[in-house]
Each structure stands twice: as C-alpha cells, then as structure tokens.
Amino acid sequence: MKISVIGCGYLGAVHAASMAELGHDVVGIEVDAAKAALLAGGRAPFYEPGFEDLLGRSLASGRLRFSPDIADAAGCAVHFLCVGTPQKRGEYAADLRYVEAATESLLAVLEPGQLVVGKSTVPVGTAGRLAELVGEKVPGAMLAWNPEFLREGYAVQDTLHPDRLVYGLPSGPDGDVARARLDEVYASIVATDTPLVLTDYATAEMVKTAANSFLATKISFINAMAELCEATGADVKQLADAIGHDDRIGRKFLNAGLGFGGGCLPKDIRAFMARAGELGADQALTFLREVDNINMRRRIRMVELAREVCDGSLLGKRVAVLGAAFKPDSDDIRDSPALNVAAMLQLQGATVQVTDPAAGENIRRSWPQLMVVDTPEEAADRADAVLLLTEWRQYLELDPVAFGALVSSRKVLDGRNALDRERWVAAGWSYRALGRRSD
Template structure:
C-alpha cells in the first residue's frame, strides 16, 4: 500500500520506518526541513535503540522517503497523523493546533476512499469533529483513530509487535471500510493473532489516556507507600515485592523513586482532567490531581534527602547527578525528574555536574546553567554525593569499589531503587533511597 505519515517526530518517524518494514511504500511529511534531511540520510534526530538501523534498512529498500512537501502524500491510500499534542501553556488542556493543521494540510491531497488515521493522543471528541471536517471537504474520504502505545526505549518493538491494536471507527459501512484498510496496513501483525479492539471514536480516544492514567496512578501509589515507609521504618522495595506477587496487582510500575516524567504521562493525565471538566465529569478524575501531586513531591523529597545526607547543607557541596533523561534508553528530557532535581540542587547552592549516556546534548540546550560530563567517573570526580536519578544499565552495573576511588565522600542516593544496596554498602558507601530503611 501507499502510506503517508504526517509528523515525523518520535512517533511518526518510527511509525513511517516500521510501515516500510512491513512492505508498504511510505512518505513521511514534516515541516522541519533539517529533520527530514537527516531522516533521508538515515540519521535519527533522537535516540531510540534499534531505530537508526531500521531507518537505514528501510531507506535502502526505496520504500521510504521523507519530505516537507505535503503534496507528495497524494496518491497514498492511508494517511497517518502523528503530530504532538503538548500541554497548553498556563493550563492543563492539550494543544490541538498541530493535529488540526495536519488534517487540514491533507485535505488538498485526499481522494474519495482515502483513510486518515489519527495516532496522536487527543481529548475525547476530537476524532468526531475531524471526521466531520474530512467528510465535508472530501466526500468519500474517511477518518479512523488508532492510538499508539509506544514505550520509549522499545518503540520499534512496540510498533512491529504490539500487544494490541485499537481501531476507533465510524459507524456502519464506513467503519467496515476503514477496518479493512487498517487490517491491510497491519496485515502481518493481524495475521499473528494480535488482539484487536474495534470500537467507536470516543472509546479509542480514551484508551491511551486511561492507560497512562492507570500507570501514573500505580507509580504514585507506590511512591505514597514510600512516604509512609519513611515515616514508619518500613522498606518500600520489600513491600512492593510482597504485594507484586499478587497477580491482580503485579510487580511492574511498582518501583518507588523519583516518579514519572516525559512527554506523555504528565501531560496526558492533566489533559484528561481538563477534558473531564469540560464535559462536566471532573469529579470522576479528581484522584488524578493527587496522583500528580504525589509525583511532584518525590522531586522535592529527593532534594531534601540530598541535603540531609550532605550534613544539613547543600551550599558548596559537589554533587554528581547520574541521569538526565526522564527514563533510560532515551534522550527525552521533557519534564525530566532528574534534571528538575539537578536544577533545584544548584539553585540551593550545590555544585552540580550531570552525566547521561544519551541526553547530555538535549539537557545542555535546555539547562545551560548546569555543568555536564561525558562519563559517570568524570561527573563524580571529587563529589561529596552521587545521585542516581535515571536507571540506565550503565549505572546499575557500576563497580562500587572502583567508582569509590574517584569521589571525595562515598555517599550514594539511589533515586530509582535501582542499585544493589548490599554491594554498595559492602564497598563502603553510605546508601540512601526513597522509602528504604537506612540499615
């Protein structure tokens, strides 16, 4: 099939290359000229394991190209909309300008029988409004909503081997036509027996925000337990292990620590609350406000813990921060808890040096006032304390004995409960973590 992908950021670029991998002829459209040029040269504009290899492989087949000219999407049967929906400045609601502009840009190239497929995370009601616009301007063209469920660090796998497909479809024969087209797009995935949910627009729009809200709630729940553990002397890691054996609960997303960040969970739960308020159902999601509050409190608590470990004062103390990305295997620093903590430490008088395997360049652009180092050893040279704030494998696998030779004081704060406490304490380190006993 001929496919276009409008918006070639993180979601769109991965989706375009993945669709070419499935055998389709794909053109990716983006307004950013340098970005499309880089993609055409198989240079990924972001860090994502496995993506650059996929990009090079699919470009070499001749089935994939990128352009700034939307007219090159003409002739495609299916047009995916993969643009961002950031939080509006000064409010919780999602900014839908880019989705609106993307759909409007396609109106000039759509033909009857074409299918526009939204993948962006949008508030309930967006798809119905855009479907009406498409149908009015190009009679016979259809719209469906097919939310994405990508995990940064696993985006290629999650696109090519998803755990489910969700189709938000129009009613009647139009819905059947849209479903057939989507099944053709995802033919190898459908053939594997991947679970598929076909539903209406509103349900499909809610799936992604509901899923993210549930995950955010689970993370904030265990972090609330960490607060209680600190007050009672209990150990949150052992607590999480114990309740995680219950298959109704599960162990995933029960790692207490700095909490969540990134470009999805924070803004999605806030947009969900905003839309519920617009619909007069705000009381249904009031619990998400506390989920958000708990999450933000973890950052404050980490700064407090650092001050406590550093003998009650941050002033003039040298602090190494291991991690800038909001999660490992990513260079995404949007709403990064690690960088937020690093900046707060510096504002309160600490001398902070940050390192990250992938996100230093992005961090330097956004937080130029911080100092950066290329390796953990250089970041920690002469440090009075080391904070592990992103759980990269490289940090989990550090040799605490060797690492201890570069610091001034062997004090480590494990902001993700990711280190082997026994190994670090055996090497002479003072180990502290959120929600963990000090013994």
Template sequence: MKMSVIGCGYLGAVHAAAMAELGHEVVGVDVEQAKVDALSASRPPFYEPGFEELLGRAMELGRLSFSTDISAAAGSRVHFVCVGTPQRRGEYGADLQYVHSATEALLEVLNPGEVVVGKSTVPVGTAAELAEVVTGKVPGALLAWNPEFLREGFAVQDTLHPDRLVYGLPEGTGGEAACSVLDEVYARIVEAGTPKVVTDYATAEMVKVAANSFLATKISFINAMAELCEATGADVKQLADAIGHDDRIGRKFLNAGLGFGGGCLPKDIRAFMARAGELGADQALTFLREVDSINMRRRIRMVELAREVCDGSLMGKRITVLGAAFKPMSDDIRDSPALNVAAQLQLRGANVCVTDPAALDNCRRSWPQLDYAATPQEAADRADAVLLLTEWQEYQDLDPVEFGGVVRQRRVLDGRNALDRDKWEAAGWAYRALGRRAA
C-alpha cells in the first residue's frame, strides 16, 4: 500500500520506517528541511535503540522516502498524521495548531476514498471536528483515529509488535471501509493475533490519555508512599515489592524516585484536566492535580536531600549528576527531572557536572549553563556527592569500589532506587534514596 506520514518527529519517523518494514511504500513529510535531509541519509535525528537499523533497511529497499513538499503525499491511500501536540504556553491545554495545519495541508492532495488516520495524542472531540473538515472539503474521504502507545526506548518493538490496536471510526459504511483499510495496513500485526479494539472517535482519543493518566497515578502513588516512608522510617522499596506481589496491583511502575517527565505524561495529564474542565467534568479529574503535584515535589525533595548529604550547604560543592534524559534508552530531555534537579542545584551554588550516554548534545543546546562530561568517571572527578537521576544500565553496573577512587566524598543519592544498596555501602559509600532510611 502507498501511504504518507505527516510529521517525522519521534512518532512519525519510527512509524514511517516500521510501515516500510511491513512492506508498504511510504513517504514521510515534514516542514523541517534538516530533519528530512538527515532521515533521507539514514541518519536518525534522535536516539532510539533499533531505529537506525530499521531506517537504513527501509531506505536500502527503496520503500521509504522523505520530503518537505506535501505534494509528495499525493496518491497515497492512507495518510497518517503524526505531529506533536505540546502543552500551550502558560496553560494546561494541548496546542493543536500542528494537527490543524497538517490536516489543512493534506486537503490539497486528498482524494475521495483515501483515509486520513490521526495518531497524535489529542483532546477528546478533536477527531470529530477534523472529520467534518475532511469530509466537508473532500466528500468520500474518511478520517480514523489510531492512537499510538510507544514507549521511548522500545518504540520499534511497540510499533511492529504492539500489545493492542485501537481504531476510532465513523459510524456506518464509512467506518467499515476505514476499518478494512486499517486491517490491510496492519495485516501482519492483525494476523499475529494482536488484540484489536474497534470503537468511536471519542473512546479512541481517550484511550491514550486515560492510559497515561493511570500510569502517572501509579507512579505518583508510590512516590506519595515514599514521602510517608521518610516520615515513618519505613522502606519504600520493600513496600513496593510487597504490594507488587498482588496481581491486582503489579510491580511495574511502582519504582519510587524522582518521578516522571518527558514529552507525554506531564503534558497529557494536564491537557486531560483542561479538556475535562471545558466539558464541565473537571471534578472527575481533580485527583490528577495531586498526581502532578506529588511528581513535582520529588524534584524539590531530591535537591533538599542533596543539601542534607552535603553537610547542610550546596555552596561550592562539586555535584555529579548521572543521567540527563528523562528516562534511559532515550536522548529526550523534555521536562527531564534530572536536568531540573541539576539546574536547581546549580542555582543553590553547587558546581554541577552532568553526564549521559545519549543526551549530551541535546543538553548542551538547551542547558548551556551546566557543565558536561562524557563519562561517569570524568563527571565524578573530586565530587562531593554523586546523584543517580536517570537509571541507565551502565550506571547501575558501575563498580562502587573503583568509582570510589575518583570522588572526594563517597556519597551517593539514588534518585531512582536502582542501585544495589548493600554493594555500595560495603564499598564505603554513604547511600541515600527517596523513601528509604539513612544507614
């Protein structure tokens, strides 16, 4: 099938390459020339495990191309809209300007019988509005909503082997036609027995934000328990292990620490609250305000814990921050808790040096005021305290005995509860972590 992907950022580029892997002929369209040039040369503009190989294979087979000209999408049977929906400046609501502009641009090349498929995360009600625009301008064209559920670090796997497919479709024969086209797009995935939910626009739109809100709530719940553990002397890691054995709860997303960040969870739960308010149902989501508040408090608490560990003052102290991306296996620094903490430490007078396996180039562009080092050893030279703020495996695998020979003071703050406490303490380190007792 010939298809276009409008928007070649993280979501769109991975989706385009994955669709080519499934055998389709794909053109990706983006307004940024530099991004299109990089992708056309098989150079990923972001870090994502497995994506460079996927992109290179698709380009070599001749199934994938990129352009800045919307006319390149002409003749495609399906047009995927994969543009960003960031938080509006100064507000909680989602900024839909890119979704609207992408849809308007598609109308120039759209023909009857073709299907526009939204994958962007949007407030409920958006798809119905766009469907009126699409069908009003191009009678016979269809709109479907097919939300994405990508995890950064696992995006290739999640696209080619998703845990479910969700189709938001119009009623009647139009919905049946769109469903048939999507089944053809995802034929190999459907044939593999992947669960499929066929529903209306509103439900499909809500699936993504509801899922993200649930995950955010689970993370903030265990971080709220961490606050209580610090007040009572209990151990949040053991608490999480104990309640995680209950299969109604599960252990995933029960890792207490610095909290969530990135380009999805924070802005999605805020946009969800904003949309609920517009619909007159704001009371249904008031709990998400506390979820957000708990999450942001973790950053403040980590700064205070660093001050406590550094004898009550950060002024002039050399602090090493291990990790800058908002999560491991990614170079995404959007709303990164690690960088937020690093900046706060510097504002309080600390000399902060940050290291990360993938995100340093992005950091230098966005946070030039911080110091950076290529390796943990270089970053920790004569450090008064080391903070693990992104749980990359290579940081978890550090030898605390050898690493201890680099620092001035063997003090480690485990912001992700990811280190082997016994191992580090046996090597002479003073270990602290959110929600866990001091030695």
C-alpha cells in the first residue's frame, strides 16, 4: 500500500520507518527540509534505541523516502497525521496549529476514496471537526483516528508489536471502508491477534490522554506517599513493594522519586483539564491539578534535600548531576525534572556539572547556562554531593568504591530510588532518597 506520513518528528519518523518495515511504500513529509535530508541520509535527529538501524533497513529496501514537499504525498491511499500538539504558551490547552496546518496542506493532494488517519494526541472533538473539513473539501475522502501509544526508549517495539490497536471510525459505510484500510495497513500486526478496539472519534481521542492521566496519577500517588513516609519515618520503597503485590494495583509506575516529565504526560494532563473545562466538565478532572502539583513539589524537595546534605547551604558547593533526559534511553529534555533541579541548584549558588549519555548536545543547545560534561567521572570530580536524577543503566552499574575516590564527600542522593542502597552505604557513602530513611 502507498502511505504518506505527515510530520516526521519523533512519532512520525518512527511510524514511517515501521510502516516500510511492514512492507508498505512510504513517503515521510517533513516541512523542515534539513530534518528531511537528515532522515533521508539514514541519520536519526533524536536518540531512540533501535531506530537508526530500522531507518537504515527501510531506506535500503527502497520502500521509504522523505520529502519536504506535500505534493509527494499525492496518490497515497492512506495519509497519517503525526505532527506535534505542544502545550500553548501561557495556557494549559493543546496548540493545534500544526495539526490544522498539516490537514490544510494535505487537502491540496487528497483524493476521493483516500483515508486520512490522525495519530497525534489531540483534545476530544478535534477529529470530528477535521472530518467535517475533509468531507467538505474532498467529498469521498475519509478520516479515522488511530492514537499512538509510544514509550520513549521502546518506540520501535511499540510500533511494530503494539499491545493494542485503537480505531476511531466514522459512522456508516465509511467506517467499514476505513476499518478495512487500517486492517490492511496493520495486517501483520492484526494477524498476531493484537487486541483491537473499534470505537468512535471521541473515545479514540480520549484513550491516550486517559491512559497518560492514569499513569501520572499513579506516579503522583506514590510520590504523595513518599511525602508521608518522610514525615513518619516509613520507607516508600518497601511500601510500594508491599502494595504492588496486590494485582489490582501492580508494581509498575510505583517508583517514588523525582516524578514525571517529557513531552507527553505533563502537557497531556494539562490539555485534558483544559478541554474538560471547555466542555463544562472541569470538576471531573480537578484531581489532575493536584497530580500535577505533587509532581512539581518533588523537584523542589530534591533541591531541599541537596541543601540538607550540603550542611544547609549550596553556596560554593560542587554538585554532580547524573542524568538530564526526562527518562533513560532517551535524549528528550522537554520538561525534564533533572534539568529543572540542576538549574535550581545553580541558582542557589552551587557549581553544578551535568552529564547524560544521550542528551548532552540538547542541553548545551537549550540550557547554555549549565555546565555539561561527558562522563559521570568528570561530573563527580571533587563533588560535595552526587545526585542521580535519571536512572540510566550505566549509572546504576557504577562501582561506588572507585567512584568514591573522585569526590570530596561521599554523599549520594538517589532521585529515582534506583541505586543499590546497601552497596553504596557499604562503600562509605551517605545515602539519601525521597521517601526513605537516611543512613
């Protein structure tokens, strides 16, 4: 099948290469000509494990190409909309300019019988509005909504082997045609009995934001418990282990620490609240405001903890920050809790050295005020405190004895409750973590 993917950022580039891997003839449309050229040359503009290999295979097969010109999408049976929906500046609501611009540009080449498929995360009601526009401008063209569920660090796996597919379909005969077309796109995935949910536009639009809101709530719940643990002397990791054995609760996403960030969870829960307000149902999601507040408080508490272990003042202290991406196996620094903490430490007078295996260049470009070094050893040089803020595997595997020889004071703050506390304490380190007793 001939497929176009409009917008080749993180979502679109992975989707385009994956569709070519599944055997389709794919053109990725990216208005940023430099990014399109980079992808066409087999180079990924972001860090994602396994993606560059997938990109190289797909290009070599001849089934994938990239272009900045929407005219190259002409003749495709299916057009995927994969552009970003960032948070509006100064507001909670999602900025739909890119979705609207992509749809408008696509209308110039769209033909009757072709299917437009939205994958971007949008406020409920967007698909219905775009369907009306598509139907009005190109009678006979159809729109479906097929939300993405990519996890950064696992995007290739999540695209080629998803845990479910969701089709938001139009009513009537068009819905049958759209489903058949999507089944053809995902034929090899459907053949493996991947769960398939057939629904309307509104439900399909809500699936991603509802899922992210649930995960954010679970993370903030255990972080609220961490606040109580600090007040009572309880241990949040043991608490999470105990309640996680209840299969109604589960242990995943119960890791207390610095909280969530990135380009999805924070902006999605805020957009969800904003849209609920527009619909007159804002009271249904007021709890998400506290979820957001708890998440932001963790960053402030981490700075307070750093000040405590530095004898009450950060002025003139050397602090090593291990990890800057919002999560491991990613170079994404959008709304990164780690960088937020690093910046606050510096504002309070600390000399901060930040390191990250993948995000170094992004930090240098977006946070020039921070000192970035290449290795954890460089960051730890004569440090008065070491903060683990992103749980990259190479940091968890550090030798605390050898690492201790580099610092001025063996004080480690585990912002992710991910280090082996007993191992670090046995090596002579003072260990502190959010929601856990000090040693």
